[in-house]
Amino acid sequence: MATPLDILLVExxxxxxxxxxxxxxxxxTxxxxxxWxxxxEDGLAALRERPFDVCLVDYRLGAHDGLSLLRTIRSEGLTLPVILLTGQGDLQVDLEAMAAGAWDYLIKGQIDAQQLERSIRYAVERHRAEERIREQAALLDAARDVIMAVDLDGHVIYWNRSAEQLTGKSAAVVQGRPVPEVLDGIDAALLQEAMQAVQTDGVWNGELRVHRHNGEDRLLESRWTLVRDAYGRPRSVLIIGTDVTERRQLEQQFLRAQRMESIGRLVSGMAHDLNNLFVPILLGVRMLAQDTLDPEKRARALGMIQRSAERGADLVRQVLAFARGMEGERVPLDxxxxxxxxxxxLRETFPSTIRIETRLDDALWPVQxxxxxxxxxxxxxxxNARDAMPEGGRLLLAAENVEVDPHYARRVLEARPGPYVCLTVSDTGVGIPHDILDKIFEPFFTTKPVGKGSGLGLSTVYSIVRSHGGFVNVYSEPGRGSTFRVYLPAAPEARAAEAEVAVxxxxxxxxxxxLVDDEPFVLEAAREALEQLGYRVxxxxxxxxxxEQLEAHASEIRAVITDLVMPEMDGLTLIRAIRERRPDVPVVASSGLHGGRAEAARQAGAHAFLHKPYTAEKLAAVLHQVLHGTRGLKKERPAPESRPSWP
Structure with missing residues (x-):
């Protein structure tokens, strides 16, 4: 030890x-x-006055003893090493000294220079090591991240101050308890999956949702690391969680804003197509008003009106789903x-001068x-491809299964070896100059005139693809076009959610x-359809x-179909009232708006949800489903596979 030690002897x-x-x-050494x-009294005063590296204390100190001095300085928070000296060996004194916080116990008359030196040196080295540990623990407590450690059975062995603030539970309270008991609202199956993964692979990264002590939900970006001892044996798991709740909310707002910008750029094309669809409807109505129209022309006019209305409804539904689509959970997708x-x-909204083509593998892997x-x-x-082809051209959308090998993965920073689905968007437009190709994914970078684009489109693409664990490649030749390839990690063994089927x-x-709806046209049309299907409405x-109708016709009414957006009493309130008064009557909720309304209706007590606009066939199928227990229009998403419970 190069620095001289200050040693206090109380003797x-x-x-x-x-x-x-x-x-x-x-x-x-x-x-x-x-x-001295x-x-x-003098020894205690000296210890209170200034720091020492080691304190040697005689067991006999007149009216007091060394153990009393030791207990006093420990009660005052002094942590320096204390070595007790005594005139004769006594096992009881030895045990009491260790219990009081002494670092060593030496017998006078039996001490030699080497033994005293070794005892002091070991005491100082151990104290400095413990000081470093305390400093590191203080740093961990000062960290904003939730930091905890668990043993291999999932019981808490360390819990920092941020974890205390998140949960409202102190380290002393959670010590030795299983994680699901101390992190409220957490998915125990996901915890079990994380523990199995970290013990197998040494690391696990993922997002965990927990309830704060005030009831607020928080999203933690969690990193798990397996800690091993000097022999490589697993000892514990270090868990670090960063609260990303606000960041995720901002990202979702950013994505929605950018999505609305894209919709704004499609509006002109959409308006043109809707106007075209209204023409056969208006002309067909005029034709049907003629009493002299023969049955064949009448049938043809009705078919024309129906096809135009269905195309218009489909166009509005797709645009609305894209514009108002809520970011959902990650599930296997087709x-x-x-x-x-x-x-x-695109075919409905892009100019007719742009030829839309698709090329899809027959058996695409699902992606999460x-x-x-x-x-x-x-x-x-x-x-972007459309804007690059003002005079028209060819736009190709393709999807194929690819296997990224380790050699290719080493050449692409974000890539990892394994199965991917590659989405390709290729155009025959003006292309991208080589000198700006490396800047196109930067936020707000754009070559378009002011007011024609925010420069957020490609940065949004990059952000979304990265969040899915994928990567993007781009190839472009000025004057010949551009090709973007999006690689998404595939899950070949997963099963994608099944699509809507004909009924x-x-x-x-x-x-x-x-039938409940505040729109007279909807109410009348639906009533006519139901009566033609054989129902009493x-x-x-x-x-x-x-x-009032439900009460007046209690014995006749077997089901209720209600709109959700109505004045005075809205649909959700009505559903709850029906469930209280007539729990035996199934309720079908219906709305032309999205954004979580189907789930809200289900929670209120609805048995099914019918998206507007709907056909008579869909109306009949949903009603038959709730009355007779047949399958609905869409199959429910399969429940997650059962996993072992958390220890």
């Missing part, structure tokens, strides 16, 4: 003081300055369906992702149905009237 016998001084003068105090939906929307965000990736790339037309058998234009 009431001067001869013993000189003996200790002489022994320390022979030390070869430490340098020290010895300070002859009484309990990429083919997403590409086909985007291609259909958010359908709305992946649709936004394709839309952003396609809108037969079901008919009623005189069952009473209460009762109508109401708002919630209170519906409850």
């Amino acid at each position: 009431d016998d001067e001869d013993d003081y000189h003996i200790v001084r002489r022994l320390l003068s022979r030390a070869t 430490i340098q020290c300055t010895l300070h 105090r002859a009484s309990y 990429v083919r369906t997403i590409v086909q939906e985007v291609a259909h929307l 992702g958010d359908a709305t965000q992946l649709q936004q990736v394709l839309m952003n790339l396609c809108v 037969p037309t079901y008919r009623g058998a005189g069952e009473g149905v209460l 009762y109508t109401a234009t708002q919630g209170r009237e519906a409850l």
Whole structure:
């Protein structure tokens, strides 16, 4: 030890003081300055006045003893090493000294210079090591991240101050308890998956949602690391969680804002197509008003009106889903369906001078992702491609399975070896100059005139793809076009959610149905459709009237179909009231708006949800489902596979 040690000796016998001084003068591995105090009071005063590296305390100190001094300085928070000196060996004194916080116990008359030097050196080294640990613990407590450690059975062994602030539970309270008991609202199955992964792979990264002690939900970006001992044996798991709740909310707001910008750039094309669709409807109505129209022309006019209305409804539904689509959970997705939906929307909204083509593998692997965000990736790339072809051209959307090998992965920073689905968007436009190709994914970078683009489209693409664990490659030749390839990690063994399937037309058998809607045209059209399907229909234009009808015709009404957006009493309130009064009557909720309304209706007590606009076939199928227990229009997403419970 290069730095001289300040050593305090509290000893009431001067001869013993000189003996200790002489022994320390022979030390070869430490340098020290010895300070002597002859009484309990003087020793305590010296310790309170200034710091020392080590304190040597005689067991006998007149009216007091060394153990009393030791207990006093420990109670005052002094942590320096204390070595107790005694005139004779006594096992009881030895045990009491260790219990009181002494670092060593030496017997006078048996001490030699080497033993005293070794005891002091070990005490100082151990104390410095513990000081470093305390400093590191203080740094961990000062960290904003939640930091905790668990043993291999999932029981808490360390818990920093940020974890205390998040949960409202102190380290002492959670010590030794399983994680699901101390992190409220956490997914125990996901915890089990994380523990298995970290013990197998050494690391696990993911997001965990927990409840704060005030009931607020927080999202933690969690990193788990397996800690091993000097022999490589697993000992514990270090868990660091960063609160990303606000960041995720801002990202979602940013993505929605950018999505609305893309929709704004499609509006002109959409308006043109809607106007075209209204023409056959208006002309067809005029034709049907003629009494002299023969049956064949009447049927043709009706078919023309129906096809135009269905195309218009489909166009509005797709644009609305894209504009208002909420970022959902990551589930296995059928990429083919997403590409086909985007291609259909593009054909309806892009100029006819742009030829839309698709090329899709027959058996695409599912990808784990958010359908709305992946649709936004394709839309952003396609809108940019459209802007690059003002005179028209060819736009290709393709999807294929690819296997990224380790050699290719080493050449692409974000890539990892494994199976991917590659989405390609290729155009024959003006291309991208080589000198700006490395800047195109930067936020707000754009070559378009002011007011023609925010420069957020490609940065949004990059952000979404990275969040899905994928990467983007781009190739462009000025004057010949650009090709963007989006690589998304695939899950070949997963099963994608099943798409909507065609259903037969079901008919009623005189069952009473209460139809509630504040729009007279919708109410009248739906009533006519239900009566033609064989149902007896009762109508109401708002919630209170519906409850009166339900009471007046209690024995006849077998089901209720209600709109959600109505004045005075809205649909959700009506559903709850019906569930309280007539829990035996199934309720179908209906709305032309999205954004979580189906889930809200389900929570209120609705048995099914019917998106507006709907056909008579869909209306019949949903009603038959709730009355007779047949399958609905869409199959429910399969429940997650059962996993072992948390220890």
